[in-house]
Amino acid sequence: MIIAGADIGNNTTEVALANISGNRPVFMASGISATTGIKGTPDNVVGVRIALEDAARKAGIKIGDINVLMINEATPVIADVAMEAITETIITESTMIGHNPSTPGGVGLGVGVTTPIFKIDECKPGEDVIVIVPKNVDFEDAAGIINSALTRGVHVNGAIVQKDDGVLIANRLAKRIPVVDEVSLIEKVPLNMAAVVEVAEPGFTISTLSNPYGIATQFGLNPEETKSIVPIARALIGNRSAVVIRTPLGDVKERKIPAGTLLIRGENAKGAVDVENGADAIMDLVERLWPLADVEGSAGTNVGGLLAKVRGTMSAVTGQDPKDIKIQDILAVDTLVQQKVKGGLANEFFSEDAVALAAMVKSSRLPMERVAQKIKDEIGVPVEIGGIEAHMAILGALTTPGAASPLAILDLGGGSTDAAFINKDNKISAVHMAGAGEMVNMLIAAELGVNDRGLVEDIKRYPAAKVESLFSIRLEDGTVKFFEKPIDPKAFARVVLLKENGLVPLPPELNLEKIRSVRRKAKKEVFIKNALRALSKVAPAGNIRMVDFVVLVGGSALDFEIPEMISDALAGYGIVAGRGNIRGSEGPRNAVATGLVISGCEKA
Amino acid sequence: MRGFEDIKPSIIICCENPEKVSTELKLIQQGLEEEGVPAEIKTSNDDVESLAISAARESRLGIGIGISSDGKCLLQHKRMPPGNPVMKIFPGLQDGKDYRLIGCNAARLAKIMPLKLY
Numbered sequence: 001m002i003i004a005g006a007d008i009g010n011n012t013t014e015v016a017l018a019n020i021s022g023n024r025p026v027f028m029a030s031g032i033s034a035t036t037g038i039k040g041t042p043d044n045v046v047g048v049r050i051a052l053e054d055a056a057r058k059a060g061i062k063i064g065d066i067n068v069l070m071i072n073e074a075t076p077v078i079a080d081v082a083m084e085a086i087t088e089t090i091i092t093e094s095t096m097i098g099h100n101p102s103t104p105g106g107v108g109l110g111v112g113v114t115t116p117i118f119k120i121d122e123c124k125p126g127e128d129v130i131v132i133v134p135k136n137v138d139f140e141d142a143a144g145i146i147n148s149a150l151t152r153g154v155h156v157n158g159a160i161v162q163k164d165d166g167v168l169i170a171n172r173l174a175k176r177i178p179v180v181d182e183v184s185l186i187e188k189v190p191l192n193m194a195a196v197v198e199v200a201e202p203g204f205t206i207s208t209l210s211n212p213y214g215i216a217t218q219f220g221l222n223p224e225e226t227k228s229i230v231p232i233a234r235a236l237i238g239n240r241s242a243v244v245i246r247t248p249l250g251d252v253k254e255r256k257i258p259a260g261t262l263l264i265r266g267e268n269a270k271g272a273v274d275v276e277n278g279a280d281a282i283m284d285l286v287e288r289l290w291p292l293a294d295v296e297g298s299a300g301t302n303v304g305g306l307l308a309k310v311r312g313t314m315s316a317v318t319g320q321d322p323k324d325i326k327i328q329d330i331l332a333v334d335t336l337v338q339q340k341v342k343g344g345l346a347n348e349f350f351s352e353d354a355v356a357l358a359a360m361v362k363s364s365r366l367p368m369e370r371v372a373q374k375i376k377d378e379i380g381v382p383v384e385i386g387g388i389e390a391h392m393a394i395l396g397a398l399t400t401p402g403a404a405s406p407l408a409i410l411d412l413g414g415g416s417t418d419a420a421f422i423n424k425d426n427k428i429s430a431v432h433m434a435g436a437g438e439m440v441n442m443l444i445a446a447e448l449g450v451n452d453r454g455l456v457e458d459i460k461r462y463p464a465a466k467v468e469s470l471f472s473i474r475l476e477d478g479t480v481k482f483f484e485k486p487i488d489p490k491a492f493a494r495v496v497l498l499k500e501n502g503l504v505p506l507p508p509e510l511n512l513e514k515i516r517s518v519r520r521k522a523k524k525e526v527f528i529k530n531a532l533r534a535l536s537k538v539a540p541a542g543n544i545r546m547v548d549f550v551v552l553v554g555g556s557a558l559d560f561e562i563p564e565m566i567s568d569a570l571a572g573y574g575i576v577a578g579r580g581n582i583r584g585s586e587g588p589r590n591a592v593a594t595g596l597v598i599s600g601c602e603k604a
Numbered sequence: 605m606r607g608f609e610d611i612k613p614s615i616i617i618c619c620e621n622p623e624k625v626s627t628e629l630k631l632i633q634q635g636l637e638e639e640g641v642p643a644e645i646k647t648s649n650d651d652v653e654s655l656a657i658s659a660a661r662e663s664r665l666g667i668g669i670g671i672s673s674d675g676k677c678l679l680q681h682k683r684m685p686p687g688n689p690v691m692k693i694f695p696g697l698q699d700g701k702d703y704r705l706i707g708c709n710a711a712r713l714a715k716i717m718p719l720k721l722y
Contacts, residue, residue: 102717103638139634167638468716470681470690486683489690493718508718 002028002061004069005386005596006048008371010039011414011555013047016593017055017066018601025601027583030590031055038317040367042374049379063379070386070596071375073368080313080415081439082306083446084259084275085337085354097160097183097243099348104241105170105179109208110158110197111218114189114245117145125153130195130243132160134186139165143172150174158197160243162186180241194219195245202240209244210236219246235350259355260301262330265293275303275355279332282355283529286330290537295327295359307359314361329360331435331533333525338449349449356443358526360416360434384600390420390430392595397551399594400580407549408538409580409591410531410566412556414438417527419534421547431537433530437556443522448510458504459519462497463560466512473503476516520561527562528569535570544570550577557588614642615710617669618659620649624673628703632669632677635707641665641714643707656680656689665714669706679706681713691719 003025005016013035018025031054037043048071049063056063112128117137123129129149133142142165146156150173159179161169166181178199183189196218198206208214212233216226229244236242259275262282266289273285286292297303307327315322336351372383386392390409397409405426411418414437420430437460445456465473470486473496491505495512506515532544540546550570552563563579570577580588617632619625622645629645636643646662648655652670656678659668666682675695684690691709693702709719 103640164638167640168634171637469683471683486685486688489719490721492690492713493716 001067002065003597003600004052004055004066004381005392005593005600006051006069006071007389007392007590007592007596008035008039008044008048008071009413009555009592010416011035012589013044013051014590014593015048015051015055016590016597017059017061018597020601023601025597027594027597028061029055029058030586030593031058032589038313040317040371042370044371045374045378048375052379052381063381066381068600069375069379069381069383070600071368071372071383072386072389072392072592072596080306080310081356081358081435081442082302082309083335083337083354083356083442084302084306085339085352097180097189097245097348099182100239101164101166101180101182101241103164103167104181104199105159105161105166105168106173106177107199107201108176108178109218110178112155112157112195114160114191114193114195116191117142120145120149120154120156123149123154126155128155128157130158130160130197131156132186132189132191133162133165133169135162139163139168140172143169147172147174158195158243160186160189160195160197178241180243183243190245190247193245193247195243197241197243199241205238205240206236206242209233209242210239215244218244235348260303261298262303263296263298264289264330265295267291267293275301275332275357278353279334279355282330282332282357286332287533292328292330293326295330303357306357310359310361318367325361327359328362329432329434331358331433331439331526331530332356333435333439333443333529335443335446337446354446356439356446358435358439360432362432386596387599388428388430389592390418391428392592392599393418393553394420394422394428395595395598396582396591396593397553397580397595399583399598400551401584403549403551403580406547407551408535408547409551409553410534410557410577411554411591412436412527412552412559412562413554414556417530417534418554419531419538421535421538421540423540429538431534433534435526435530439526440522440556443525444518447518447522448515450507450510455506458497458499459506459515460522461559462499462504464495464497464506464512464515464519465503466495467491467493467503467505476512520565523559523562524565527556528565531566531569544573544575547573547575550575551580552578553580553582553588553591555589563588611664612642612644613664614644615665615667615669615714616659616663617643617645617671618648618650618655618662619645619671620647620655620673622647625671625675627700628671628675628677631700631703632671632707632710635704635709636711638704639708639711639715641711643710652676652678653686653689657682657686660684667710667713669710677703677706679710679713 001020007014013033015031017029018027031051033047033050036047112130115129116132161181166179170179178197198209200206263272271285297307311322311325314325333356335356337354338349339352375383405422408421417433417436422428441456465475468474472482494505496503535544557579567577582590652672656670660680660682671677677693678689679691680689
């Protein structure tokens with residue numbers, strides 16, 4: 001008798017195929033496909049068929065040979081993520097150019113009145129001037145005009161240039177002045193205003209314009225005005241060059257956005273927390289009120305919108321009224337978002353504080369009968385709905401060599417992190433936590449300012465390296481790898497990802513240390529936090545130390561560093577934790593499908 | 605004959621006749637100047653591939669630019685195979701910006717900075 005188990009997950013559908021002889025399953029093959037549609041809907045049938053065909057082909061049988069297909073009673077968990085910026089920087093009237101051209105010209109600090117290069121003839125000797133050079137002026141002409149103004153006695157103290165000509169102009173001037181170049185929106189620079197241009201020596205960063213008192217000294221600001229320029233100074237820290245222009249109404253404001261309030265209802269008590277207070281405040285309240293009955297966001301805010309969206313998706317799947325859908329867990333993580341400054345002149349970005357939220361919803365039951373009926377009709381295989389997902393995952397995880405009950409599994413998925421624990425009496429407890437792979441993606445995307453979703457997934461999944469020469473790369477750990485064939489010059493000196501089919505260059509503004517630290521921080525914030533949260537809820541007496549073995553399963557357990565991070569964090573509690581190896585051959589995949597076959601076999 | 609230690613590290617630009625390609629040379633030098641990397645101009649009679657390769661071999665930075673009298677221009681690194689230049693400009697298909705870009709990219713190759721797109 002040939003039995004198949006199919007596990008329809010949030011992202012992948014996995015199949016295990018076994019031949020039962022003498023009440024023991026002999027596994028023949030595994031199959032995998034992307035899940036089609038939302039888990040628990042009849043759309044899943046296509047994915048099930050592809051995964052079944054994949055397994056059947058590997059086993060050398062036809063789908064028709066399968067005697068029974070077991071599908072799980074899928075845990076109806078849907079998770080969603082959202083990001084809420086809690087600060088916003090607005091420049092009213094452009095007053096600041098804080099970008100970092102790779103080659104600014106000259107060096108030093110220059111103070112003067114912003115004047116277009118065409119009007120420099122009108123300046124009187126002795127006037128302090130910052131000259132503005134648009135892109136239609138050749139660098140040689142610009143240098144000539146500035147030099148003749150200098151000989152007339154006009155004090156040209158600095159220049160703002162649109163093209164990448166800073167060094168060329170500076171090298172041709174009679175006087176050494178700071179030149180900031182590559183200012184793309186130069187036409188927006190306010191004219192006839194007091195301005196300061198600063199360029200630091202190579203290898204140094206500016207020191208006057210990044211210091212509030214430095215700016216105050218240059219412009220003669222009073223204490224009240226000095227307070228208001230703090231965001232400017234803060235934004236310029238770490239730059240090699242900068243311009244600050246003083247306009248009568250100009251202002252850079254950092255304001256707190258009312259991000260909304262979360263009303264958290266526990267089963268015994270309730271509480272409210274403002275999203276502005278940050279992730280720690282939110283998570284403290286969640287832990288205090290656990291188990292949660294529902295979470296609401298204040299209406300008209302982004303938090304309210306996020307929670308409403310999760311409810312909407314869930315009610316569409318289950319056919320329940322959105323009001324009856326209860327949010328059972330949230331995970332909040334503090335992060336920084338790269339946001340374009342409103343009113344900037346050179347496409348400056350600011351890091352704004354933000355809170356990322358994942359929410360998880362569990363309904364009473366997904367309509368798996370509908371899926372089962374559809375599979376029966378369309379694929380023509382008898383279908384049985386087998387046990388609960390967590391139980392099946394444990395049965396599957398126990399096939400990992402070296403694992404034994406009592407045992408806990410951590411299922412690191414895309415949408416949620418699930419844990420289940422089986423004690424000596426074979427009693428199973430399970431829990432689902434909001435936040436998993438997709439939340440990691442969102443954090444990486446926000447902190448690095450990358451919008452391409454495919455690229456974000458790659459940044460999460462592959463280690464990075466820096467191309468150091470046309471033939472070698474330096475890996476994250478500092479080792480160097482040489483190639484026989486030259487690397488594509490387009491990847492030269494860039495950060496690349498080590499994908500299976502070669503090196504993928506990343507945008508040049510991303511640096512290796514930042515990518516590595518953002519990637520690892522995102523993974524830790526989500527998976528370590530959730531691993532500890534989940535295990536403490538399934539462990540006997542709520543004590544993580546009572547768990548001896550933890551097997552990591554699920555798609556995110558395939559990650560090159562997440563399992564090590566969790567093993568490391570759990571080692572402190574005396575727990576043996578590691579990536580599962582289902583049936584000694586499947587790695588962390590196929591746990592539920594394998595469990596379904598085993599339980600089907602026991603019944604048969 | 606100068607000893608190896610006496611040769612300044614610089615990017616070598618090899619051309620057949622500096623007068624015939626003076627505009628192009630000027631643009632290339634501007635690109636190098638903006639990035640702040642020194643360069644030397646040499647002359648020899650050869651096809652553009654060989655000019656670029658000998659320039660790269662002669663340069664202590666291992667980076668050379670070859671330019672023929674018709675304006676064809678190659679950026680070559682001494683460890684790159686001869687038929688595989690880092691960047692190439694065909695005459696007639698370019699405007700002045702490309703010559704400046706090749707100078708810029710030669711300098712960035714020396715500074716180990718990402719090349720400007722072309």
